[in-house]
Amino acid sequence: MFRIKDIVPNTLKSLGINKQYNAQSVIVHWPEIAGDEIATHAWPISIKHGVLLLAVNNPVWSHHLMMLKPGIINKINMFLHEKLVADIRFQAGDLKKYQNHEEDEQSSLSIRPAKLDSEELTGVWEATEPIKDINLRKKCYYVLIKQTGIDKAKKKAGWQSCKRCSVLVQPGQNYCSVCSLEYKQEKKQAIIQLLTEAPWLSYQEASQIVPCSPREFHTGKKRLIHKLVHALFEPGWDRLNEATLVMLMTGIKPDRIDATIVNTVISKIKVRLAEKIRRKNYVSAFRR
Known part of the structure; x- marks a missing residue:
């Protein structure tokens, strides 16, 4: 005699939707997989291309979970009997909106x-x-x-x-909880992609291409700016990245930007970063 729990996975696999089902299973069974303590501070948002995105309610737990990452990945894959997750990324957020x-x-x-x-x-x-x-x-x-x-x-x-x-x-809703989370993530990525290609766009212009709220637009813009600023001193940085960062921060269009503007803004950014690092090192040395 076969059991339902044996039949369902095989049926889903034959239909080609086994990975989607397993991804949803991680969200539904998260407290069982990770434990109640971790589930109180972190909740899965999505799994795409082997990467689990976790919403975490404070920076301390983000650091703590970073140390526990290998063990969490192992628990998930053992629960699913499949190597579905290869990495975990963390995102600050209010867990309530991910537990609908x-x-x-x-x-x-x-x-x-x-x-x-x-x-x-x-x-x-x-x-x-x-x-x-x-x-x-x-x-x-x-x-x-x-x-x-x-x-x-x-x-x-x-x-x-x-x-x-x-x-x-329910009436008035367009998406189920799982699809709603996926839709929000896709919208975030679409905003970031749009601003990467056209960094000078204002909210009014961008929302005509990717429908979004002002908060969604500015959150995506802020993330892209932070990403580019942190990459300033990394290998592979080029003038195009500098121009992109300047247009993001100033809204200057490509036909009005020149080398002088780019150099001025980038120099100011580097000075501010150097001051921030210096203050941080000073505070750390003082505490010792």
Whole structure:
């Protein structure tokens, strides 16, 4: 006799959606994987190309989790029985907005399943046809009846399918919790990519290309500026990067920028960085 937990992964793998399912499993089972203490301070946002993005509620825990990174990666992959995660990156954030799935589950529990007609019951029974073991098929049949009844009740209450997947979401929502997080991350990346290619754009101009709020725009711009500033002294830095950084910080368009402006702004940035490093070293030496 086969067990449901053995059948589901194989079915998902045959459908080509095993990795997506496992990525969602990490989010749903995060406290079980990482432990309640870590889950209190960090929550998974997404897994893409083997990289897990974690929201962390304070810098101290970001540093602490950096030290625990190998062990966390190992726990995730052991839980999934698959080497899905190869690295972890950390992002400061409010964990509550990344834990909406719990609210969705609670609202789902408050909905009573609707009764199914004979045609719907027949459809559910036919859907279990690939399961050869009759006892297991009956168990799956009753589980599917309940879930189908809940979905039917949700639709009557005005729930609609997520714009990205088939999961039903409450009236007024466009995306399920998982897709909503993915959409926000994609928007952030789109803003950063746009500003990388056209760093002089204002919010009004950029929002016409990538619809976003002022806060989303300025957050993306700030991240890109910080990235370029920190790369100032790294190998491979060139004049194009300098011009990009200057246009980001000043809003000057390409046809109005010249070497003098670039050199002036970059020199000021380097002076400020040197002062900051000097103050930091002084404070560290004083504390000793």
